[in-house]
Amino acid sequence: MTLFDYVADRWDRLALQSWLHVSEVVQSTLLAAVIGVLIGVAVYRSPVGSAVATGLASTILTIPSFALLGLLIPVFGLGPTPAVVALVLYALLPITRNTIVGLAGVDPAVTDAAKGIGMGRFSVLTRVELRLAWPAILAGMRVATQMLMGIAVIAAYAKGPGLGGEVFSGLTRAGSANATNQALAGTLGVVILALLLEGVYFLIARFTVSRGIRG
Amino acid sequence: MADKGEPAVTPESTDAAVSGVEIQLEGVTKRYPGSAEPAVNDVTMTIPAGQLVVLVGPSGCGKTTTMRMINRLIEPTSGRITIGGEDALELDDVRLRRKIGYAIQQAGLFPHFTVAQNIAVVPGLLGWNKKRIAERVDELMDLVGLDVAQFRDRYPRQLSGGQQQRVGVARALAADPPVLLMDEPFGAVDPITRGNLQDELLRLQADLGKTIVFVTHDFDEAVKLGDRIAVLGEASTIQQYDTPEAILANPANDMVAGFVGAGASLKQLTLLRVRDVDYPDLALTADAGESPSELRTRMARAGATYALLVDRRRRPQRWVHVRNLSSATSLANIGRSVGDTVSTQSTLQDALEAILAEGGRAVVTGTRGEYVGMIDIETVTGVLAQLREEHEAAGTDGAGDTGDGAGGRAAAGDGVGPAGGAGAAADPGAGAS
Numbered sequence: 001m002t003l004f005d006y007v008a009d010r011w012d013r014l015a016l017q018s019w020l021h022v023s024e025v026v027q028s029t030l031l032a033a034v035i036g037v038l039i040g041v042a043v044y045r046s047p048v049g050s051a052v053a054t055g056l057a058s059t060i061l062t063i064p065s066f067a068l069l070g071l072l073i074p075v076f077g078l079g080p081t082p083a084v085v086a087l088v089l090y091a092l093l094p095i096t097r098n099t100i101v102g103l104a105g106v107d108p109a110v111t112d113a114a115k116g117i118g119m120g121r122f123s124v125l126t127r128v129e130l131r132l133a134w135p136a137i138l139a140g141m142r143v144a145t146q147m148l149m150g151i152a153v154i155a156a157y158a159k160g161p162g163l164g165g166e167v168f169s170g171l172t173r174a175g176s177a178n179a180t181n182q183a184l185a186g187t188l189g190v191v192i193l194a195l196l197l198e199g200v201y202f203l204i205a206r207f208t209v210s211r212g213i214r215g
Numbered sequence: 216m217a218d219k220g221e222p223a224v225t226p227e228s229t230d231a232a233v234s235g236v237e238i239q240l241e242g243v244t245k246r247y248p249g250s251a252e253p254a255v256n257d258v259t260m261t262i263p264a265g266q267l268v269v270l271v272g273p274s275g276c277g278k279t280t281t282m283r284m285i286n287r288l289i290e291p292t293s294g295r296i297t298i299g300g301e302d303a304l305e306l307d308d309v310r311l312r313r314k315i316g317y318a319i320q321q322a323g324l325f326p327h328f329t330v331a332q333n334i335a336v337v338p339g340l341l342g343w344n345k346k347r348i349a350e351r352v353d354e355l356m357d358l359v360g361l362d363v364a365q366f367r368d369r370y371p372r373q374l375s376g377g378q379q380q381r382v383g384v385a386r387a388l389a390a391d392p393p394v395l396l397m398d399e400p401f402g403a404v405d406p407i408t409r410g411n412l413q414d415e416l417l418r419l420q421a422d423l424g425k426t427i428v429f430v431t432h433d434f435d436e437a438v439k440l441g442d443r444i445a446v447l448g449e450a451s452t453i454q455q456y457d458t459p460e461a462i463l464a465n466p467a468n469d470m471v472a473g474f475v476g477a478g479a480s481l482k483q484l485t486l487l488r489v490r491d492v493d494y495p496d497l498a499l500t501a502d503a504g505e506s507p508s509e510l511r512t513r514m515a516r517a518g519a520t521y522a523l524l525v526d527r528r529r530r531p532q533r534w535v536h537v538r539n540l541s542s543a544t545s546l547a548n549i550g551r552s553v554g555d556t557v558s559t560q561s562t563l564q565d566a567l568e569a570i571l572a573e574g575g576r577a578v579v580t581g582t583r584g585e586y587v588g589m590i591d592i593e594t595v596t597g598v599l600a601q602l603r604e605e606h607e608a609a610g611t612d613g614a615g616d617t618g619d620g621a622g623g624r625a626a627a628g629d630g631v632g633p634a635g636g637a638g639a640a641a642d643p644g645a646g647a648s
Contacts, residue, residue, distance in 0.1 A: 118313030
């Protein structure tokens with residue numbers, strides 16, 4: 001059976017796994033974005049706070065994904081929960097760091113003018129600073145998403161949803177019928193989905209970044 | 216002589232509708248924790264309604280801090296600030312700032328907003344409805360000389376420094392605040408644009424009569440713009456607070472004299488404005504709709520070799536030579552563009568520059584940039600001759616004018632007061648140029 005026949009034959013199952021994979025990654029990214037932006041907003045004014053937040057997030061990233069999952073399974077059991085927790089933790093670094101960099105990069109003259117003409121603290125943050133930091137935050141989310149597409153495969157080790165299951169089962173059954181096809185289908189699926197998401201990010205940037213600050 | 220001195224001594228806003236209110240600072244002090252010396256020490260001054268007061272002083276003297284305490288971007292440590300009789304320190308600071316226009320160096324425009332959105336921010340914060348905001352935006356863009364159709368939807372990065380600064384001023388004026396704070400607003404643009412922006416600020420102020428507090432370290436800019444100038448020293452202590460004429464004629468102490476610098480008398484020439492002199496309406500004007508042959512007939516009748524093409528709002532566009540007309544089918548694209556123009560608010564010094572640049576005479580434009588006349592080198596030399604005559608008259612009055620700048624100034628200061636001082640000190644300047 002060729003790879004093509006294999007995919008055609010298992011289309012329903014692969015489509016479902018792809019959908020679960022994307023859904024898991026996107027939801028984890030969104031969750032990480034909320035947390036990361038909040039952390040960024042909380043610390044960007046203080047150089048020490050920024051350094052600590054970035055340092056912690058980097059430390060998380062240095063933990064091998066297998067090890068992190070292994071540590072999370074006793075706490076959360078098997079299934080989607082440890083997978084999502086691990087993915088969110090990994091996504092925090094690029095998003096938090098880019099939020100801090102983006103907010104710190106806002107021209108002080110602009111925030112001074114915003115305050116000076118009578119914007120309250122919250123307005124300055126939501127209407128000016130975050131809007132100006134948005135391209136950086138979005139870039140952080142993009143990097144996070146790409147990274148999570150790969151890590152989500154590993155998360156199948158904790159019985160997380162997605163194409164990881166195909167890859168793992170293909171690899172463990174190496175030598176038997178369709179084992180290679182199964183592993184390949186899973187891997188190629190991840191690559192294709194990553195490219196599709198890249199396109200989605202391009203569109204999001206196109207529609208949400210003001211033309212005045214688009215690079 | 217007092218008559219001739221008049222326009223220079225009392226510049227703008229005396230007859231304009233005053234929409235500004237008085238600002239009073241009483242014993243205002245700012246101390247930062249951990250520093251022994253106060254950044255601003257016990258400043259007391261009154262900024263009269265409808266006047267443009269310039270705070271000028273060396274870098275780090277606390278002039279910006281003083282200004283920022285008025286809209287409470289910096290909270291004073293002690294002292295009292297009233298704006299139009301209201302205690303500024305009692306009000307909610309965010310609401311207070313919505314009633315005070317604020318324009319800063321490099322404009323501080325929101326890069327992600329269009330020009331129109333930038334100008335609309337304060338009216339939006341004040342809860343105006345969309346229609347009123349849109350009308351106000353158009354009105355303001357027109358006021359600061361930006362074409363609405365062309366610039367409304369542009370982003371700040373698509374504008375030149377000068378245009379950004381205009382938008383900054385429009386944004387500061389958006390909600391028609393009685394008070395305007397300007398922190399070196401023209402500090403980051405090239406000298407030519409800077410001169411134009413200064414002229415336009417004076418033109419605006421003549422119409423609007425706001426109370427403007429303007430911070431700069433450039434004494435020439437202070438002389439050009441200020442109804443009154445406060446020269447500030449260390450910790451914002453007021454060294455002298457008076458009209459530009461009085462400060463030039465009679466600096467209160469060595470620090471002020473040092474800041475005024477050499478050529479104080481020459482600087483006084485910059486206090487004479489184009490509208491103070493008689494400029495003739497010499498040019499033959501035509502709009503682009505006129506046919507070339509008609510224009511040629513008119514030019515022949517008037518004996519003119521050049522005609523000035525103006526747009527619908529009578530703003531000067533191009534010079535057309537009678538030669539250009541014979542082959543042209545329309546006036547739309549012929550001739551050469553008008554270079555430097557001079558507004559009625561420009562100083563004679565600027566006018567002279569423009570005249571030299573334009574080769575003998577320059578176009579004078581009115582409050583909306585429309586053509587009002589021409590100024591040429593004879594007009595300026597005429598004024599200079601007149602000043603010289605006055606100087607001779609003053610000399611025979613026995614003011615002890617030796618022709619030496621310092622001596623003249625000292626004598627004037629001791630003798631006849633600011634008006635006389637201004638006249639006497641202007642004279643050596645006229646002679647020198």
